[in-house]
Amino acid sequence: MEELVGNAAPEEMKDLEGKSTPDGWLLGKIVSFPDDHTGGYFSKCFHVTRNGDAAFLKALNLDKFDINQLMGFFAEFQYEQETLEKCRDIRMSRVVKLVESGSLDRGNSFHPIQRKVPFIVFELAEGDIRNSVDISKDVSNSWRFFVLQQTALALLQLHGAQIAHQDIKPSNVLRFDRNALKIGDLGRSTDRQRPAPHDHHQRPGHINYAPFEQLYSYTAPTEWAQRRISSDVFQLGALVTYVFTSVVLPRYVVSKLEAGYQPTNWGGTYSDVMPFLQASLVSSVEEISEDFPDQFRDELVQIVLDLCHVDPLQRGKLGAKDGKPNVGPLWLQRYASRFDILAKKASINGSAN
Amino acid sequence: MTSRTNEASFGVSKKKIDYTADVQASMREFGLSPTVPIASELMFISNEAGAKDISLQAANFILKHSDSLQSKSVLRFANEVVGVDLDFKSQVENSSSNFLKAARKQLSIEYRNPVLLIDVARELTSAGHQKSALRYVRAAVGLAPDSRFIVRSAARYFLHVGDYDQAHDLLKRTSNIKTDPWLQASELAVASIRSRPSMLSKSVFRSLLDAKSVGPERSELASAVATMELKSGSTKNAKQLFNKALVSPNDNSLAQVEWAAERLKLIVDEQVLKTPLSFEANTNNAYRRMDIAQAIQHAKQWSEDEPFASRPFDALSYFYSLDDDYVSALDSTEKAMRVEGGEKLTLLLNKLFAKIQLGELDESYIELLKLTQHPDAKSHAVHLCADYGALAYATGSLDEGRTFYGKAVEIARKRGDRHSEGQALAYFARAAIAYDDPKSEEILERANKQVLELPSQGAIYVVSRLVTTEKRIALLEVAAARVKKRQWSWDAASNTLRQLE
Numbered sequence A: 001m002e003e004l005v006g007n008a009a010p011e012e013m014k015d016l017e018g019k020s021t022p023d024g025w026l027l028g029k030i031v032s033f034p035d036d037h038t039g040g041y042f043s044k045c046f047h048v049t050r051n052g053d054a055a056f057l058k059a060l061n062l063d064k065f066d067i068n069q070l071m072g073f074f075a076e077f078q079y080e081q082e083t084l085e086k087c088r089d090i091r092m093s094r095v096v097k098l099v100e101s102g103s104l105d106r107g108n109s110f111h112p113i114q115r116k117v118p119f120i121v122f123e124l125a126e127g128d129i130r131n132s133v134d135i136s137k138d139v140s141n142s143w144r145f146f147v148l149q150q151t152a153l154a155l156l157q158l159h160g161a162q163i164a165h166q167d168i169k170p171s172n173v174l175r176f177d178r179n180a181l182k183i184g185d186l187g188r189s190t191d192r193q194r195p196a197p198h199d200h201h202q203r204p205g206h207i208n209y210a211p212f213e214q215l216y217s218y219t220a221p222t223e224w225a226q227r228r229i230s231s232d233v234f235q236l237g238a239l240v241t242y243v244f245t246s247v248v249l250p251r252y253v254v255s256k257l258e259a260g261y262q263p264t265n266w267g268g269t270y271s272d273v274m275p276f277l278q279a280s281l282v283s284s285v286e287e288i289s290e291d292f293p294d295q296f297r298d299e300l301v302q303i304v305l306d307l308c309h310v311d312p313l314q315r316g317k318l319g320a321k322d323g324k325p326n327v328g329p330l331w332l333q334r335y336a337s338r339f340d341i342l343a344k345k346a347s348i349n350g351s352a353n
Numbered sequence B: 001m002t003s004r005t006n007e008a009s010f011g012v013s014k015k016k017i018d019y020t021a022d023v024q025a026s027m028r029e030f031g032l033s034p035t036v037p038i039a040s041e042l043m044f045i046s047n048e049a050g051a052k053d054i055s056l057q058a059a060n061f062i063l064k065h066s067d068s069l070q071s072k073s074v075l076r077f078a079n080e081v082v083g084v085d086l087d088f089k090s091q092v093e094n095s096s097s098n099f100l101k102a103a104r105k106q107l108s109i110e111y112r113n114p115v116l117l118i119d120v121a122r123e124l125t126s127a128g129h130q131k132s133a134l135r136y137v138r139a140a141v142g143l144a145p146d147s148r149f150i151v152r153s154a155a156r157y158f159l160h161v162g163d164y165d166q167a168h169d170l171l172k173r174t175s176n177i178k179t180d181p182w183l184q185a186s187e188l189a190v191a192s193i194r195s196r197p198s199m200l201s202k203s204v205f206r207s208l209l210d211a212k213s214v215g216p217e218r219s220e221l222a223s224a225v226a227t228m229e230l231k232s233g234s235t236k237n238a239k240q241l242f243n244k245a246l247v248s249p250n251d252n253s254l255a256q257v258e259w260a261a262e263r264l265k266l267i268v269d270e271q272v273l274k275t276p277l278s279f280e281a282n283t284n285n286a287y288r289r290m291d292i293a294q295a296i297q298h299a300k301q302w303s304e305d306e307p308f309a310s311r312p313f314d315a316l317s318y319f320y321s322l323d324d325d326y327v328s329a330l331d332s333t334e335k336a337m338r339v340e341g342g343e344k345l346t347l348l349l350n351k352l353f354a355k356i357q358l359g360e361l362d363e364s365y366i367e368l369l370k371l372t373q374h375p376d377a378k379s380h381a382v383h384l385c386a387d388y389g390a391l392a393y394a395t396g397s398l399d400e401g402r403t404f405y406g407k408a409v410e411i412a413r414k415r416g417d418r419h420s421e422g423q424a425l426a427y428f429a430r431a432a433i434a435y436d437d438p439k440s441e442e443i444l445e446r447a448n449k450q451v452l453e454l455p456s457q458g459a460i461y462v463v464s465r466l467v468t469t470e471k472r473i474a475l476l477e478v479a480a481a482r483v484k485k486r487q488w489s490w491d492a493a494s495n496t497l498r499q500l501e
Helices: A067-089 A141-160 A224-245 A249-255 A270-291 A294-307 A333-349 B020-032 B036-049 B052-064 B072-082 B088-094 B096-109 B114-126 B130-143 B148-160 B164-173 B181-194 B202-210 B216-231 B235-245 B251-264 B279-288 B292-305 B311-322 B326-340 B345-357 B361-372 B378-394 B398-415 B418-434 B440-453 B457-464 B469-481
Strands: A026-031 A043-050 A053-060 A098-105 A116-123 A173-175 A181-183 B487-491 B496-500
Touching: A053 A067, A067 A098, A067 A116, A141 A173, A141 A181, A141 A224, A141 A333, A224 A249, A224 A270, A224 A294, A249 A270, A249 B036, A249 B072, A270 A294, A270 B072, A270 B096, A270 B114, A270 B148, A294 A333, B020 B036, B020 B052, B036 B052, B036 B072, B052 B072, B096 B114, B114 B130, B114 B148, B130 B148, B148 B164, B148 B181, B164 B181, B181 B216, B202 B216, B202 B235, B216 B235, B216 B251, B235 B251, B251 B279, B279 B292, B279 B311, B279 B457, B292 B311, B311 B326, B311 B345, B311 B457, B326 B345, B345 B361, B345 B378, B361 B378, B378 B398, B378 B418, B398 B418, B418 B440, B418 B457, B440 B457, B440 B469, B457 B469
Parallel strands: none
Antiparallel strands: A026 A043, A043 A053, A053 A116, A098 A116, A173 A181, B487 B496
16 A cells, blocks of 8 residues: 555654653654544644653644745644634633644754744544444444544534534544543634634535535635534534444535536536435435444434535524524534433443444 | 436536545555545545546455445445446336335435425326326425526426416526526526517527627527527527527527527537437437438437427337338337327327338227317318328228328418428328339329428438439438538638638
């Protein structure tokens, strides 16, 4: 598989090895994290240690990009630092913890713009959830539901603070000691109280899990919660199919569309393509549902169809009072409870699959 | 089974998606940790990005672990990526009952699926269950009253069942009628069928005439307006608009252009005929070129694309008759009748003609007597007399055969129905020769001369198969000249090729 490995120049940011952060974290060697929960395209990661404790450090890769491009990345990195600080300050237990943030000085030999390297030190995760829900291994259904419940709870914490994650994907749901789960990589998040540098991006997160409307460059609704939080809700729905089947639902649905309706070919409006997406979504979920556990199949189908609704205004409405769009901070509370109940049911049954 | 529609094929998306960074990120992860869940993510994104080599590697990795995989969906997708067709979908979709069963199952999961509701209605209509289809059409419109596809499909359904008012009302009430050229094209067509004024404003009409060119989104509207102009006698406007519609046609606009091509001497070249889903236009074009085998092929595709419509089956029946394949002609007519769901006299007469040719004479005689009492008999007198003539010849009553075919020709001429006149002349000659009428030479000679003056390629085709080689060549040359072709000349001054009109 060597040919598939990225070809990042190994010497980029290598000079940081052996340096210490202002709080005394010593940078070890550059590491490649297979579990890409670091937003690794823009950054370099290091194992760091201090007094026997281990953590990891993400530094903006100033050697990879042209100096003109860096200004935008500085702003985004700083935004992530500030968002993580906010999460830490209000003690969000389900978001990966910021240990330290600041900048490292590389010395006079560097261009002034490349000299101060912004960094973030995080608590060290054991990995992400992907290998723990591997469909080629025996994994209990109660664990799969637990993953979903913990993700919903983490989103509730973020949404309660008016932060939308916008890049919920399996690699950003991190595993810690004793199976504690937290959300990582807030590099694409947006805080309602502060405009984000990437707010104008059509697709803030990874394309694999991007909601349908983002692929069709549909930006309405402009209301913050409807637009931003509905994206998280969609990605939670995509996570449901992933943890049970490894299927990347949004891509599966798009692949089943007639070529003319696919995002790269479609020249009409999003509202005109929505009925076709809806048809493809339903038939895709029906196909995929054969891999859902028998006992939970019908319920999982309803959950996925609701969370991944093609219309952002309709997402997560199932069971909502008066059928009104429910975009408050407790939007996902019903789902967190539901996944909890399902995890318990699965646990009582005790079946692996 | 999502419906194929022309709306999807218009325009070029302005939304170019750059997958590079995300595919690279997934590749890097997979390289560092080659596991099934990560391979799956890579397979899905690289497949959509069109990175075939990468999606193949990821899919092959997944397939290597197929023994332990508990996800049939991922395996199926991986097989599709590597090109193994498990034929799952096509098996389901192959038969109408399977489709309906699968569709109803999906609707029980989620009834808010207007496209599927329309697909079900289409399937039911094709099977002749128009009434059952109605509730699906209504539900689809209720769920997506502003969707162009749903509204146009529903309007088409109402046209099909003869409820023209409902079709027109539906189009007029849709919220986008003033801005959407596709809906405007449909509304204009329905208004024309109803002989009622269209909602199309003069400014839209003017903008089409004034426009230097018409984009794909207005092609159908341009051809719809052109059709209306042609019917009202404004051939100059019609020609101009048809030519604009030809720049970026869709299947419907091309079908309309083809319909008017001979009359207006429009050039429909090979490139244009490659327009996706343009089966009707290709059928007509092949017929005009008298390539009946090709016309049959295209008409078959047309009937598969529009199984709810009787016209493709009607066309097939006609082509099979031209080729003396009356078993297939009868079969196609019966299909047209099933789809039509009523006792349309034209179809009954076509069926009768096929039966006569197949030698089912006693039954045909009773049927013919019955048809003469049909309320529409008078307006189909040409066809009735021709069938009478055919039956008389088949039963050996040559004089009677001659008399009735003669009457058919005469009535058609008096009515100015030149197409039917050609048909009657040609089949008269064919019957006279087939049943050894002593006057057959005279009849054939008359047909040979007169069909050249008449606008029926089918008539020329039939006669060309009865005459000598020399005469056949002459007939075919005249017929071929009717199909306008693009001509080029070299302009010495600019050293370029110029297209001649």
